[in-house]
Amino acid sequence: MNHLTQWFSRRWLSLLFSVVMLTLALVVLWLSHWLKTQTSPTLLVREVSTLSLPPPPPPPAPRQQQTAENSTLSLQVEGQGAVMQKMEMELPPLELFKPQEMLIDPMNTQWQSLEVNWNAFDLDALDNLPTLLTPLRVTFPKSLSRQGIDKALIKLDVMIDEAGQVTLIDIASNPYPELVPEIQKLVRNSRFSPPQKDHEPARARFIWPIEIKS
Template sequence: MKQGLTHVFSSGALSSVVLLGVVGVMWLGNMLSHAQLDKVEIREINIAISPPPPPPPKAQRVVQETEVPIQVEGDGFAIAMNELSVRPDIRITKPEMPTLSVTNQQWDIPDIELDAFGLTDLDSTPTLLTPVKVRFPKRLKKQGITRVVVKLDVMIDEAGDVKLLDIVENPHHELNNEIRRLVHASKFTSPHREDEVVKARFIWPVVIEA
């Protein structure tokens, strides 16, 4: 009985010792871990980013002024110049003049103005033998124009036939064709100068009415 109890107490004591040892080891480990954690220091490090380096300076073209010595009169050695007498031997040949053949130009000059006389040179003023018939343009009538005065440069030959040389004055060009027809159909008495039949040239005023 005593031996059994002794064995039980011995086993309990041994278990207690083992348990205390385990608890002590755990406590010691916990203390060591806390001690190591207390020694850890965390430091904040500020990292400064440096600005990029400035670009390299542009290569400047250096122009060096070089002094060029200019020799003026009196500096250095004098160069002796010999006077040269040159006799120019230049011969200028006279150019040949071209031969021009001048031909007499024959000008066809009408004899209208040469042998035609004015009204003041005639014995009397030629008289118109035909009536003045002109078809008046309707366009002028619509514009309220019923009377037009034109001036014609005409020449009358020895037979009294009329030739139109120029329309001196005509405010309405619509009448040009009618004026030419009128002159072609007109006839005057033969002009006379000193009782001889001649040609006459004068300005003929014509009144055209609608």
């Protein structure tokens, strides 16, 4: 019985203590709210010197709208002005003639030949035999030398004009096609004495044999 009494007394004391503490907390909250409502806000006034500040800029001037008035110009011209005189001209009548048709007979049309005239004198018909004025310089191809070929005989069908210049008409004989570039170079660089027939400049055509060695 004593234990039960002690337990109830302790329980009652703790409950009473909790109620007292809660009441004190409510009182403290009410006091703090009341103090906030009673205190008046403080106003802090500072003195500002107007001497150190620059004066405010003047307000912008109002823009003036310029109204453009349309002015009409009226020109008054007295008199009738320039007068164009009407001129009448009589032109002779034009007579148009139809051109006559050209009749071309394709069977009888003669075409101009584009073949080169190789007509020239033989060496026997000349006053003197032409003389070679330039040395024969031919580079023997290395491809032939590697094959054991060291010489070749060629024959050229050439013509010598009135100034002694040589023109290659045809390669009459050439056993090796590798020599063609050297033959063309040889003909371009060769010059003969001008051939003559009856003491007049003439052209000569002949077969020119040349032996080329490595």
